[in-house]
Amino acid sequence: MFEINDIDTVVKNAIEEISAIKDDDELEKWRIKYFGRKGIFAALTSKIPQMEQSLKPILGSKINLAKKQLTTLYEEKKKLLASTTSASQADAFNLTIPGLPTEYGTLHPITLVSRQIVRIFQGLGFGIHTGPEIETDFYNFEALNTPADHPARDMWDTFYLDEQKKFLLRTHTSPVQVRVLQKMPVPLRIIAIGKTFRRDAFDASHSPVFHQVEGLMVGYDISFSNLKAVLTFFLKELFGHSIKVRFLPSYFPFTEPSAEISISCVICDGNGCQTCAYTGWLEILGAGMVHPEVFRKAGVNDENITGFAFGAGIDRIAMIKYKIDDIRHFFSNDMRFLKQFR
Numbered sequence: 001m002f003e004i005n006d007i008d009t010v011v012k013n014a015i016e017e018i019s020a021i022k023d024d025d026e027l028e029k030w031r032i033k034y035f036g037r038k039g040i041f042a043a044l045t046s047k048i049p050q051m052e053q054s055l056k057p058i059l060g061s062k063i064n065l066a067k068k069q070l071t072t073l074y075e076e077k078k079k080l081l082a083s084t085t086s087a088s089q090a091d092a093f094n095l096t097i098p099g100l101p102t103e104y105g106t107l108h109p110i111t112l113v114s115r116q117i118v119r120i121f122q123g124l125g126f127g128i129h130t131g132p133e134i135e136t137d138f139y140n141f142e143a144l145n146t147p148a149d150h151p152a153r154d155m156w157d158t159f160y161l162d163e164q165k166k167f168l169l170r171t172h173t174s175p176v177q178v179r180v181l182q183k184m185p186v187p188l189r190i191i192a193i194g195k196t197f198r199r200d201a202f203d204a205s206h207s208p209v210f211h212q213v214e215g216l217m218v219g220y221d222i223s224f225s226n227l228k229a230v231l232t233f234f235l236k237e238l239f240g241h242s243i244k245v246r247f248l249p250s251y252f253p254f255t256e257p258s259a260e261i262s263i264s265c266v267i268c269d270g271n272g273c274q275t276c277a278y279t280g281w282l283e284i285l286g287a288g289m290v291h292p293e294v295f296r297k298a299g300v301n302d303e304n305i306t307g308f309a310f311g312a313g314i315d316r317i318a319m320i321k322y323k324i325d326d327i328r329h330f331f332s333n334d335m336r337f338l339k340q341f342r
C-alpha cells in the first residue's frame, strides 16, 4: 500500500537525482529506474487496482502528472547533456601537453653549395652578379667569340625561343662576363651563379636545366698565375686542403689559352673508383685567359687589359661533395632526399 503523498516523495527524489546527473549513461539509468518496465512508475501503477475505489482516479491522474513532469525534465536534461558534451570537448585542450614539433624546411644542396662558393669568392673580394636566363645570340655566342658558323656551337645544344634564333635560354653563365665588361670599370672581379639550359637528355648525369658559377677577374696585370692561384685556393676551400689540383690544356672559344682543371678524386682519394672513371681525377672547372676578341666585342679596347675567366657546374660539385649519384634527385622534390641537407 502507498499513500498519495508517496508520489510527491518519488517526484522530489527523481528531481534531485536528475539534477546531479552528468552524463548520458547516468541519465539512462535514471530513466530505467523510473520509467523502465520494472521501474518505480510501473510499480506504482500496478498498485492502483488494489486501492480504494474513490482514490483510484485521483491516484491515476497524479501519477500521470508526475510522469509528464519528469518526462519533460528528462528531455531537457538530455538536450543539456548533448550541448555540454561538445562544449566540454572544446574545453578539453590540455594546455600543458607539449606542442607538436614544427616541420622545418631545409636548404637545397644546390643552394648550400652556391652559398659556400659565394662565401669563398666574397672572401677574395669578388662581387656577386646575375644575368638574364633568356639571352640573345649576341651575348650567349657572338660576343663570346662563337660566331654562327663556329664549330664550337656544337658544344651547346641550344633551346631557341624564336624562328630567327635570336633569343635563347642561355647555355652557360658566360654571357654575364660580357654584360659585366660592358658596364663595369676595370679592374674588376666578379662571380655569377645561375641556371643554364641545354637540350640534354634527362638521365643520371644530364639535365636540361643545371647550374653554373662563372667567374671573371680583369685588370692591368692579371696573368695565368693569378688564375692558378685563385682557382687552386677556391677548390681547396671547397673540397678540403688535402686535395691535389691538376691543370690540363683545353679549348674554349672565349679563352686563350684555356685549361680544364681537375681535383684528385675525393671519393677514392685518387686511387680510382667508379665516380672518377678509375682515373683518380674529377674535372671541375673550365678556365682560361679572356680572349682578346671577347674584350673587343664587349667594348674594352685597352690592349694592356688582361683577365681570366672560369666556369663550373654547381650540380656536379654538389654531387661530388654530397656523394649523390643521380642529378635527377635535385629536381624530384623528394622530401626524403631534401631533408638530408641543412
Ligand SMILES: [Zn+2]
Residues within 6 Å of the ligand: 265, 266, 267, 268, 269, 270, 271, 272, 273, 274, 275, 276, 277, 278, 280, 281
Ligand atoms: Zn675516384
